[in-house]
Every structure is written in structure tokens, then in C-alpha cells.
Amino acid sequence: MSNHPPKITATHVNVWYGAKKAIDDVSIDIDQDSVTALIGPSGCGKSTFLRTLNRMNDTVANARVQGDIRLDGEDIYSPDMDVVQLRARVGMVFQKPNPFPKSIYENVAYGPRIHGLASSRSELEGIVQTSLKRAGLWEEVKDRLSDSGTALSGGQQQRLCIARAIAVDPEVILMDEPCSALDPIATAKIEELIHALKGRYAIAIVTHNMQQAARVSQRTAFFHLGQLVEYGATTEIFTNPREERTRDYITGRYG
Ligand SMILES: Nc1ncnc2c1ncn2[C@@H]1O[C@H](COP(=O)(O)OP(=O)(O)OP(=O)(O)O)[C@@H](O)[C@H]1O
Numbered sequence: 001m002s003n004h005p006p007k008i009t010a011t012h013v014n015v016w017y018g019a020k021k022a023i024d025d026v027s028i029d030i031d032q033d034s035v036t037a038l039i040g041p042s043g044c045g046k047s048t049f050l051r052t053l054n055r056m057n058d059t060v061a062n063a064r065v066q067g068d069i070r071l072d073g074e075d076i077y078s079p080d081m082d083v084v085q086l087r088a089r090v091g092m093v094f095q096k097p098n099p100f101p102k103s104i105y106e107n108v109a110y111g112p113r114i115h116g117l118a119s120s121r122s123e124l125e126g127i128v129q130t131s132l133k134r135a136g137l138w139e140e141v142k143d144r145l146s147d148s149g150t151a152l153s154g155g156q157q158q159r160l161c162i163a164r165a166i167a168v169d170p171e172v173i174l175m176d177e178p179c180s181a182l183d184p185i186a187t188a189k190i191e192e193l194i195h196a197l198k199g200r201y202a203i204a205i206v207t208h209n210m211q212q213a214a215r216v217s218q219r220t221a222f223f224h225l226g227q228l229v230e231y232g233a234t235t236e237i238f239t240n241p242r243e244e245r246t247r248d249y250i251t252g253r254y255g
Pocket of ligand 1: 017022041043062
């Protein structure tokens, strides 16, 4: 495990949708050097919790978040926090690949351009190239950068979305079931990519697939009915869980 202080600390987090409580007093640290998997049955609040980490819930009209969430010690819900900046620092990849209906190049160049990360066209080209390389897509697209991002296969589109997140130089990447729309080969590529990105970015991934959690993560958080039941080293959670509810879930008794 990491020698660094946690990248993100979430303490006593509660989330409501209107009167319905979706997250109940959850405290978690997200480690800089690990991949953290969030697992649990459908509707247990995994995505809701993940979205609190870059304030994506701000965009949901009836959602209300309470608690303390810090990125490198900085309160991300502080009124001083620039949310656009925060979402560049804490990037997100969604279940369904969602490239912009623009060229492959533009998909990746857009973020660095609006954030003013490149002072020249060649610098911007360099960022696009590096991001596509880190996302494991460069070899497949280098000769067709002006083709539409939406013309790529689903797995390529998802790697394009990862390149788009990487392009704005994030510190954390949140992935919300990034492989659920992909076939096994495309899924394996994303899992390899997660391995390759580990350490450079703190990564938190929501997954329904327990084998995937076991393969890609070093830490696992098990959620049930909006609560964090157990959080620890992935090997411990899968081989020697402390809680009966965790054991029931990983042995397939529900969910
Ligand atoms: N925008 C919303 N308005 C009202 N309720 C919501 C909203 N989004 C989610 N919920 C509810 O909050 C609870 C947690 O949902 P969430 O999507 O976070 O769970 P999840 O564990 O990610 O589920 P899944 O694995 O099915 O994606 C569920 O009961 C869900 O119906």
C-alpha cells in the first residue's frame, strides 16, 4: 500500500435524492498509488458515491450531498472551489462511451485548449499524441485523427474518452462501469490500460463484475443499501471478508 497520504479523503458522506437517502455516512480514503474498486448490488449507491468525488451530483437537480470530501486536503465542496477545474483534476469515464461528435483529434484537444494547457499548436499536438498513447489508442488512430470519434468501435471510443480525460492532466480518474458496454476483448484492453495507468493517476472504478474488481484493483469497497459495509485490500475482501454481507455478495448469494 501507499506511502503517500490519501489522494482523496471522504468523511461522513451522505447523499439524498429528494427525501430518499442514497448514501449513508460513508467514509473512504482513495489511495494515490492504488486502483480502488467500488462493488455492490444494483442500486446500492456506488455510482452516486463515485459522483460525489468530482461533484458530478451538482448536475442532478434533486441531489444533496453532505459531509467532507478533500482532494489533497482541499475541501472540494468549498464555495471557493472552481468546479470546472475540479473536474479536470478528477476526470470521469462513463458506462457508455460518450465521445463528442467531432474528430478524434478534437475530442482530445478540446479540454487542453479550453484549459489553456498548450501555448502553441505543436504543443497541443504533443498533448493529443501523448494522451492517445497513454490511453493505448495511438497506433490504431494515428493515421485517421480527423475521422469522427463516433466512428470508432465501442472499445476504441472508451479509450478515446480515457485519452480525453488524460489530456487535461488529471490527478484522479473515476470510472463508472467503463466496460459494461464492451465485449470481452475490448474489456481486456481497458483492464490492461487501468494497470498501465495505475500509479500515475489515482483510480476509482465502479464495477458490477467481481472478477474485474479482483483483477484490476488493490483496494475494494463493498457497498450495500447506501452503506459502506467493508473496505480493505482486494485480496482480503475476496478471500477473507470480515462481514457476512460481503461474504454473501462475493459468493453470489445476492446482487
Ligand atoms: N437522479 C436520481 N434521482 C432519484 N434517485 C436516484 C437518482 N440516481 C440514483 N437514484 C437512486 O439512488 C440509489 C443509488 O443509485 P446508484 O445509481 O448510485 O446505485 P448503483 O449502486 O450505482 O447502481 P447500479 O449498479 O444499478 O448502477 C438507487 O436507489 C437509485 O434508484
